[in-house]
Amino acid sequence: MRLSVQDVTWVRRGTRVLDRVTAQVPAGSITGLIGPNGSGKTSLLTLLAGLARPTSGRVLLGERDAASVPSRERARLVALLEQHATTSLDLTARQVVELGRIPHRGRWAGSADPDAGVVEQAMVAAHVAHLSGRRWQTLSGGERQRVQLARSLAQQPSVLMLDEPTNHLDLGHQIDLLRTVRRLGVTTVAALHDLDLAAAYCDQLVVLDNGGVVAHGPVAEVLSSPLVERVYGVRAEVERHAVADRLTVVWHP
Amino acid sequence: MLQRRERGAPLRVRYASGVAAMAALLVAAMVLALMIGSVHLPVATVLEVVARRLGVGGLDVSVLDDRIVWELRLPRVLGAAATGAGLALCGAVLQSLTRNDLADPYLLGISGGAAVGAVSVIVLGVSVAGLVGSALVGAGAFAGALLALVLVLGLAAGRAGDLPPTRVVLAGVAVGQVCAAYTSFIVIMSGDHDAARRVLSWTLGSLAGVRWTGAITLVVLVLLTFVLVMAYTSALDAFAFGETAAGSLGVSVQATRWTLMIATALVTAGLVSFTGAIGFVGLVVPHLVRLACGPLHKRLLPLSALAGALLLVLADTLARSLVDGQEVPIGIVTAVVGAPVFAWLLRREGRTS
Numbered sequence: 001m002r003l004s005v006q007d008v009t010w011v012r013r014g015t016r017v018l019d020r021v022t023a024q025v026p027a028g029s030i031t032g033l034i035g036p037n038g039s040g041k042t043s044l045l046t047l048l049a050g051l052a053r054p055t056s057g058r059v060l061l062g063e064r065d066a067a068s069v070p071s072r073e074r075a076r077l078v079a080l081l082e083q084h085a086t087t088s089l090d091l092t093a094r095q096v097v098e099l100g101r102i103p104h105r106g107r108w109a110g111s112a113d114p115d116a117g118v119v120e121q122a123m124v125a126a127h128v129a130h131l132s133g134r135r136w137q138t139l140s141g142g143e144r145q146r147v148q149l150a151r152s153l154a155q156q157p158s159v160l161m162l163d164e165p166t167n168h169l170d171l172g173h174q175i176d177l178l179r180t181v182r183r184l185g186v187t188t189v190a191a192l193h194d195l196d197l198a199a200a201y202c203d204q205l206v207v208l209d210n211g212g213v214v215a216h217g218p219v220a221e222v223l224s225s226p227l228v229e230r231v232y233g234v235r236a237e238v239e240r241h242a243v244a245d246r247l248t249v250v251w252h253p
Numbered sequence: 254m255l256q257r258r259e260r261g262a263p264l265r266v267r268y269a270s271g272v273a274a275m276a277a278l279l280v281a282a283m284v285l286a287l288m289i290g291s292v293h294l295p296v297a298t299v300l301e302v303v304a305r306r307l308g309v310g311g312l313d314v315s316v317l318d319d320r321i322v323w324e325l326r327l328p329r330v331l332g333a334a335a336t337g338a339g340l341a342l343c344g345a346v347l348q349s350l351t352r353n354d355l356a357d358p359y360l361l362g363i364s365g366g367a368a369v370g371a372v373s374v375i376v377l378g379v380s381v382a383g384l385v386g387s388a389l390v391g392a393g394a395f396a397g398a399l400l401a402l403v404l405v406l407g408l409a410a411g412r413a414g415d416l417p418p419t420r421v422v423l424a425g426v427a428v429g430q431v432c433a434a435y436t437s438f439i440v441i442m443s444g445d446h447d448a449a450r451r452v453l454s455w456t457l458g459s460l461a462g463v464r465w466t467g468a469i470t471l472v473v474l475v476l477l478t479f480v481l482v483m484a485y486t487s488a489l490d491a492f493a494f495g496e497t498a499a500g501s502l503g504v505s506v507q508a509t510r511w512t513l514m515i516a517t518a519l520v521t522a523g524l525v526s527f528t529g530a531i532g533f534v535g536l537v538v539p540h541l542v543r544l545a546c547g548p549l550h551k552r553l554l555p556l557s558a559l560a561g562a563l564l565l566v567l568a569d570t571l572a573r574s575l576v577d578g579q580e581v582p583i584g585i586v587t588a589v590v591g592a593p594v595f596a597w598l599l600r601r602e603g604r605t606s
Contacts, residue, residue, distance in 0.1 A: 049501055051500045051501060071503045071504065073503075074503060075501060075502050075503025078501070079501065080497070080498075080501040082494070082501075085495075086494065086495070087494050088354070089543075090543070090547060090548060091493060091547070091549075095547070095549060099493065099494075099502060100502070102490065102491050102502045102503065102504075103502055103503035105487055155502075
């Protein structure tokens, strides 16, 4: 499912967090949202997930206005992996993943059994099947992140929103998570801090700074030394790595 | 049932047997409650009275036994069960909705407001004794609770129609303090010792005034509450990781919050107007049940209702039989009986985690 953001401005508690943002997300692609802290990445994900209405402009899920899709139906289309997921409740990893079935369940549904297969598959895909019976509170940060990814997958979404999904993950699990998402082939928008990871796994980038779009397009066209310097204030070289055959960012302190 | 859970089939069996065991305990406790009192009756007599009234035998029943069991004790026992179940349900729902472990049915200023209403009726000149008097006190309590609810919601609601739980809790505290100040002021200024006693005993709760009309009202109220909250089990589960997560799982966060907060507040106001403010049950029972069956609401709510009912039936039986010729306020019993159990379970949980 393709997404499009058309001239969106969002004023939140008196602050203009997004300013005339326009961007397209082609179906089946992975789009990286990059930009410094506070540049509006999470806000844009929130609007794309239909969890709030923009002050002006339109956010389209396919052909429909995201905020006007009924909430349960929307939750079957779009899953959101939040930056920080915390709970004080004593849930098992599997129970957390089962939360992802809520949008598919009727209000009076009896047992979760018909969904067991989906939950199983989601846990396998996110490499957390072995954590099934573990209690959430005993999981490491990285394990929690992957359990939440499994929860998102259990929603069987057409669109996946990932807010800094590789936080808390070691290098191996960072690569693993993005590779998993890549393999799913689901339309994905991911806010990322690591430009090398973004370059390796994204089809296109949307670069945000101070609530506005600075650059938007295929990775090779967008990611450049001047851009990194302009957006992050860091002198860097962006070059194609000879062996890996992808763009890498080398920064200078 | 209290063992830590494993995944898969054994869980469901254990949950089902847990429900069955609790239900059986509840029935046993109710029969016991019908036997115990100023006059002790054998179990056979109790069962015969009930059987005769239900038209299934028990022909050999004295008028006095019938009156004690059917007219005096049974409505009170049913009222206790319904009240306990209702308070536990409201507590469980509000704890999940606000993600606050200290939330209880009196969260929205209900007990403070109800006390203001009840005290005003008791002290400010209404000297009608007996059932009419207590009905007036009940009506005053209900009105006071509603007033406090409106105040708290008015303070807590945002301009955009949102209802942030932290602000609800703080508004509840603020309104509660004002109500407490008013209540104390009126009691002290009235200089009427008997009224002061009545006020104090009202704030600790009592089921002594519950007759058939009250009992049936309470049972119907709580059954309706149960049906309502069971329709929200998935939505409440979705709040486990906060409101953004709930929203992304397709829950209409604000609509759910408003509906359940107002519904639980109205139910609590209804319960309070019959029984006074019985503390502890709504706060602690859901925690106990979570330790036993986990936090998912499809199991938490039914078991909380049963456990709350059981606790209050037992507490009320103790309240009217502990001291000869006098009733101990039930709020004292629920705290004294419940707190050690809770402490024990907390320690038990502390050792296994």
